[in-house]
Amino acid sequence: MENRFAFARDLVYQAGAYLLDHQDHCFKVETKSGPTDLVTQLDQEVQDFLVERILARYPQDGILAEEKGLRHQIDQGPVWIIDPIDGTTNFVTQRRDYAIMLAYFEDGVGQFGIIYDVSRGEIYHGGGRFDVYCNEKKLPPFQNKPLSDFLLAANAGMLESNHWGVADLAKETLGVRVYGSAGISFSKVLSGQLLTYLSYIWPWDYAAAAVMGEKLGYCLLTFDGERPDFQTRQGVIMLPKEKISEFKNYIKKED
Amino acid sequence: MENRFAFARDLVYQAGAYLLDHQDHCFKVETKSGPTDLVTQLDQEVQDFLVERILARYPQDGILAEEKGLRHQIDQGPVWIIDPIDGTTNFVTQRRDYAIMLAYFEDGVGQFGIIYDVSRGEIYHGGGRFDVYCNEKKLPPFQNKPLSDFLLAANAGMLESNHWGVADLAKETLGVRVYGSAGISFSKVLSGQLLTYLSYIWPWDYAAAAVMGEKLGYCLLTFDGERPDFQTRQGVIMLPKEKISEFKNYIKKED
Structure with missing residues (x-):
C-alpha cells in the first residue's frame, strides 16, 4: 500500500x-x-x-x-x-x-x-x-470546542433556502463561507479551519475527504445519517463524530 | 505623492x-x-x-x-x-x-x-x-462580458434574505461566493476574478478598494446609487461602470 x-x-x-x-x-x-x-x-x-x-x-x-x-x-x-x-x-x-x-x-x-x-x-x-x-x-485529530467558535462552509443554494436547516446551524456558529469547491472546503475541515461542510455532491467530490476525515475523527454522512452510496449525487455533511448529537438539533431531513 | x-x-x-x-x-x-x-x-x-x-x-x-x-x-x-x-x-x-x-x-x-x-x-x-x-x-481595466460569465461575492446574510435583490442578481451569474473579508472580495473584483461584491460595511472596509476600482472602471456606490459617506456602516456595492444599467434590473433598495 x-x-x-x-x-x-x-x-x-x-x-x-x-x-x-x-x-x-x-x-x-x-x-x-x-x-x-x-x-x-x-x-x-x-x-x-x-x-x-x-x-x-x-x-x-x-x-x-x-x-x-x-x-x-x-x-x-x-x-x-x-x-x-x-x-x-x-x-x-x-x-x-x-x-x-x-x-x-x-x-x-x-x-x-x-x-x-x-x-x-x-x-x-x-x-x-x-x-x-x-x-x-x-494534522491533529478534531479538537472539540463550542459551535460558536467555528466557521462552517456550505453550498450557496442550500444556505439561501435553509435546506436541511443549514442556515439554522450557521446561526449557532461564527458564520458561513461559500468557496465553490468541495475539495477546498473539505481541506479546511480536515485542517480545523472549518467545523463542517455541507453540500449536494458526487462520489468523486467526497471520496478523498471521507477517507482522510475518518482518520481525524470526522464522519461523512447523508442527511439521513447513512453512509453515502458512492454512486449518485447526494446531500452530504462531513462532521466531527463528537458533534453528531449536537448537529441533530439543527440538521433535519426535509420531507 | x-x-x-x-x-x-x-x-x-x-x-x-x-x-x-x-x-x-x-x-x-x-x-x-x-x-x-x-x-x-x-x-x-x-x-x-x-x-x-x-x-x-x-x-x-x-x-x-x-x-x-x-x-x-x-x-x-x-x-x-x-x-x-x-x-x-x-x-x-x-x-x-x-x-x-x-x-x-x-x-x-x-x-x-x-x-x-x-x-x-x-x-x-x-x-x-x-x-x-x-x-x-x-491589472487591466474591467473587461466586459455577459453577467453569466462571472462569479460574484456577497455577505452571507444579504444572500440568505435576498436583501436588495442580491440573490436575484446571483441567479444571473455563475454563482456566488462568501469569503468573509471585504478586502479579499474586493481584491478579486479588481483582478477580474469576480464581477462585483456587495456587503454592509464601514469606510475602512471599502476605502482602498474604492480608489483602486475607480482607476480600473469600477465605482463604489450605496444601494441608493450614492457615494458612500465614509463615516457610517452602509450597504455598498463595487460594480463595473459599464454594468450599472444592467444591475438596476436586480439591485433594488428596500423600503
Missing part, C-alpha cells in the same frame, strides 16, 4: 504541474447539466493523464471518475476515484480555489485520499493506515 | 510580516458588537504600528481607523484610512483570507489604496495617479 500511496501522490503533483503549465493558455470551456455547470478541455486532459498512468501500472484496477462516464462500483475490488478539477468554475474564472482529488478503495474500504489545492501548493494526503498531512505537517 | 505611496506600501509589508511572525503565538480574542464580531490583540497592535509610523512621518495628517475610535473626517485635509486586519474571524480560525488595508485621501479625493492579502502574499496597490498592480503585475 505504501507504494500505491507514493505513486498516487506523485501522480497528483504531476497533474497539478500540468494544470499550472496550461492554465494561462487558451482552452475550451463547455457546459454540462446547465449553464453554470462548466467543464473544460483541461478537466478531460487531467483525467486522461491520471487514468492512463494508473491503468498502465495497475491494469486490473477499476476507475470511478467524474468525466466520460467511468463508473466502477466502489465495493468491487481495487478502485481509484478521480476528480480531475474540483471547482471548475473557480478554475475558469479565478485560477484558484480548485483541487485535484484522488482516492483509493479496496472492496469498499478507503485506503487513502489526496486533495491537492493547486493554487496554494497545499496537498492533503493520508487516511486508512496513513496519518493525514498537509504537505509535511501532520 | 510617490514618496507617500512608497512609504505606505513598505509600511503595509512590514505590518504583514508582523502578523506572520505573531499569528502562531497565543493572542487575546475579544468580541465587539456581538458574539461573531471578533477583535484580537493583533488588530490593535497592527493598527498602533501603522498609526505611530504614519504620524511620526506626517504629524499633521488625520487618521480614520477601525479600532480605538479614530474618526478623522475624510474631506478634511490629508487622511489615512486603516483597517489593520480585515476578516478577523478568518484570521482567528484559519490564518488566511484576511487583509491589511490602507488608503490615503486628500480633501475627500482618493490618492492611492493598498490591500494586502497576507496569507497569499499578494499586495494590490495603486489608484489616483498610479496604475493598479497585484504585486508586480499591472
Whole structure:
C-alpha cells in the first residue's frame, strides 16, 4: 500500500504541474447539466493523464471518475476515484480555489485520499493506515470546542433556502463561507479551519475527504445519517463524530 | 505623492510580516458588537504600528481607523484610512483570507489604496495617479462580458434574505461566493476574478478598494446609487461602470 500511496501522490503533483503549465493558455470551456455547470478541455486532459498512468501500472484496477462516464462500483475490488478539477468554475474564472482529488478503495474500504489545492501548493494526503498531512505537517485529530467558535462552509443554494436547516446551524456558529469547491472546503475541515461542510455532491467530490476525515475523527454522512452510496449525487455533511448529537438539533431531513 | 505611496506600501509589508511572525503565538480574542464580531490583540497592535509610523512621518495628517475610535473626517485635509486586519474571524480560525488595508485621501479625493492579502502574499496597490498592480503585475481595466460569465461575492446574510435583490442578481451569474473579508472580495473584483461584491460595511472596509476600482472602471456606490459617506456602516456595492444599467434590473433598495 505504501507504494500505491507514493505513486498516487506523485501522480497528483504531476497533474497539478500540468494544470499550472496550461492554465494561462487558451482552452475550451463547455457546459454540462446547465449553464453554470462548466467543464473544460483541461478537466478531460487531467483525467486522461491520471487514468492512463494508473491503468498502465495497475491494469486490473477499476476507475470511478467524474468525466466520460467511468463508473466502477466502489465495493468491487481495487478502485481509484478521480476528480480531475474540483471547482471548475473557480478554475475558469479565478485560477484558484480548485483541487485535484484522488482516492483509493479496496472492496469498499478507503485506503487513502489526496486533495491537492493547486493554487496554494497545499496537498492533503493520508487516511486508512496513513496519518493525514498537509504537505509535511501532520494534522491533529478534531479538537472539540463550542459551535460558536467555528466557521462552517456550505453550498450557496442550500444556505439561501435553509435546506436541511443549514442556515439554522450557521446561526449557532461564527458564520458561513461559500468557496465553490468541495475539495477546498473539505481541506479546511480536515485542517480545523472549518467545523463542517455541507453540500449536494458526487462520489468523486467526497471520496478523498471521507477517507482522510475518518482518520481525524470526522464522519461523512447523508442527511439521513447513512453512509453515502458512492454512486449518485447526494446531500452530504462531513462532521466531527463528537458533534453528531449536537448537529441533530439543527440538521433535519426535509420531507 | 510617490514618496507617500512608497512609504505606505513598505509600511503595509512590514505590518504583514508582523502578523506572520505573531499569528502562531497565543493572542487575546475579544468580541465587539456581538458574539461573531471578533477583535484580537493583533488588530490593535497592527493598527498602533501603522498609526505611530504614519504620524511620526506626517504629524499633521488625520487618521480614520477601525479600532480605538479614530474618526478623522475624510474631506478634511490629508487622511489615512486603516483597517489593520480585515476578516478577523478568518484570521482567528484559519490564518488566511484576511487583509491589511490602507488608503490615503486628500480633501475627500482618493490618492492611492493598498490591500494586502497576507496569507497569499499578494499586495494590490495603486489608484489616483498610479496604475493598479497585484504585486508586480499591472491589472487591466474591467473587461466586459455577459453577467453569466462571472462569479460574484456577497455577505452571507444579504444572500440568505435576498436583501436588495442580491440573490436575484446571483441567479444571473455563475454563482456566488462568501469569503468573509471585504478586502479579499474586493481584491478579486479588481483582478477580474469576480464581477462585483456587495456587503454592509464601514469606510475602512471599502476605502482602498474604492480608489483602486475607480482607476480600473469600477465605482463604489450605496444601494441608493450614492457615494458612500465614509463615516457610517452602509450597504455598498463595487460594480463595473459599464454594468450599472444592467444591475438596476436586480439591485433594488428596500423600503
